[in-house]
Amino acid sequence: MSRLTSFRCLWIGQTAANLADTLYIVLLIALTYQATQSAILTALIPIVTMSAQLIGGLLTPLVIDRFRLTTLLWSSQLGKTLLFTTLLLFLHALFDAGWLSVVLGLMAVFSLLDAVATPTRNGIVPRLVEKSELVKVNGWLASTDRTVQLAGWAMGGMLYAAVGATFSLWLCLGLHVLATLLMFGVRDPEAAEATTAEQQKRSGFQSVKEGWVTVWRLPLLRLVILMDVLEVLAEGVWIGAVMIVFVQQALGQDETWFGLLNAGYMAGMLLGGMLVSTFSKWVETRMGLLLLLGSVVYALLNAAFAVNSIAWLAVLLCLLMGLPHQLKAVIQQTLFQSQVSGRLLPKVFSVKMTVFNTGFALSALLMSLLTDVVGVRFVYLLAALLIGLATLLAWSKWKLLKQASVS
Template identity: 35%
Template sequence: MRKSFQYLWISQLFANLGDVFYIVGLISIIYHSSESALLMALLPFLNMVGRMISSSFAPLMFNRYRLKQLLVISQGIKTILLLILVVGLIYTDSFIFVFILVFFVALLDGLAQPAGTALIPRIVEKSKLLRANSILSIVNETTQLAGWALGGILVAVTNGNFIIWLTLVFYIISTLCMAFIIDRTPFERKITVTKKQELSEGFRLIWDNRSFRSIHFMLVAESIANVVWVAAIMYIFVANVLHVSEVWWGYINTVFFIGLVIGGFVCTKFEHIFIQHIKVIVLFTAFAVALVMLVFGLNQIAMMALLLSLLYGVFDQVKGIVLGTWLQVKASDQELPKVYSAQGVITSLMFGLATLMAGAFANMMSVHWLFIGAGLLLLVSAVYFSLIQKRFE
């Protein structure tokens, strides 16, 4: 099964790098064609909406098809859609054409993401799950960190169309790697229940299991709190609180991603210790991220903000990997993809709503209060875990 995991992380590497390059390329094309900030903002909006919609309907697919089959088909269709996009851009400059394809690609991503994550415990031994999740996390965060920088350089040297052609190559490699994954988990089609029951199955699994419900309470709190890291809020914080140039937003963002990568390496290095002391690690990191967020909101020194951003990334990553691994161990192979699809809907919805509210509050009060509020919410989450940690046995 070691080779299957290698094929999985390599496919994720090229798929994620392609996803970043494809957005960079489209932003470049749209900017040079219209210079419209609104049109560029539609890209992440459509991406979020598409993923949320497909995550809602994902259980219907999980009951009928194998996870590997869904991964290969979804990535293959994404490749075809991208081919249509690059060819279509030769003959048309219609933004409607571009946004329709972006939306359909997002629909496929919303299906592939829970399927790919749920596939990990099927192809990796349970004793190696924490290491596997750490490796995938390092791959994902490194891709995000390097992808935007490399994509920006390439688009400056070449153009947006070249970047999208390069993405097409990455998608083809990713699809081929997925085809070599071997999943021997027995599969039985489950279509005896009603569609309504199928669609709500993931939500019911989360609600009926006390430990799953506790994890997702913490995930929701984190999704709401993390809106302070979005570009619009951080830009205001850098200008109005730290009183430095906007380039510091890039520094803080970069250091945050470096912290995520370091957190992944820490989990890999100390996997046996973390597995043996899951509750202690989650409790410590839960209080740590709350404290760091509170201090970040009160801080007005730019260099200190960099250090706090790094620490937040490290602690948040460790907590996320450990909790995610625990969920993979406790949920059955049949339950896990449905739990992940419901999780995607919940966290995306809460993050989207919280982003809108944060934007409104930022216009009414000093932005540092948003960070303090986020820190207090994370503190509530940490206290909550300290009270219910007996559920995590």
């Protein structure tokens, strides 16, 4: 089987799985609120999902050392499909019995498996495409992921209203079955892994710390992770609880504009991914410069959004913010893939995912509290300041970033 065929199986399979995952979260949120009439209990769904992904990111290196990437791909997807089948068959009975904790437990295990699949996919992509095509492929994958996410959140509510939760969940199961079958079609052309003896010599602690040590020893990746820490601490301003306050208090609008702001941001990220993919050759020779400029523009747009009071301008700013955000994300992804090779790459992506999940959870809590204490405009200005600090950090390491501009 050719690399191109394997990549297509991976791409289509992951797209189907991502769409199913987004739809299922939307549907479970709606069903949980319908069954409990409690916003607090409903809020447990994203909390449990994020917490499980955080734990999964920490534990993923343990399985990476013991199994081939292709094995992890199909087994994690097969596990998600079987788990989703169990959830679907017993969901209504669990809700009727008031056993929300069981539902949340199944969702947690589902998210643990997903935490294995994400760094594994990112780690195997460079083995299936030429190095010269990484920027283009990453831009393409980023655009696909955002399109699916945007479509999933939009379709979830419409499906729930039009055909009901049961049929919609069966549709999700069909997408998971398709994804599982396609994962079996992925072949790793660089399947030579560490020998069993070598694997046995590596303790669990060594497996977990290896990705962190790799990131810390590589100056460019260390810089990207430190920038990520500052930027993800700003990401909490985009959770619904903070955005809805901004819409009402700063813009003086109703909840409709909350959806428009989200749509604008997602559309900007989609457009950004498409532009990077289209002009990949130009981007790959200027990655360090574009990473720095993207941070500058992103910080300035966040500051402008924080002080703005015009609703339509807020939507435009969200659209524009999505462009540098996605540009930076694609460049960071490519830098990781080009700096690390072999079995260490999924571990390094696991580190990146762990940093993001931890930082986002802390940011969501901090920004929500600050919104109530000091006001919503302050938290958006604080977000702009944090991104500005990441920009200054990048500027202070310009010589290092400049090296990343060489194709």
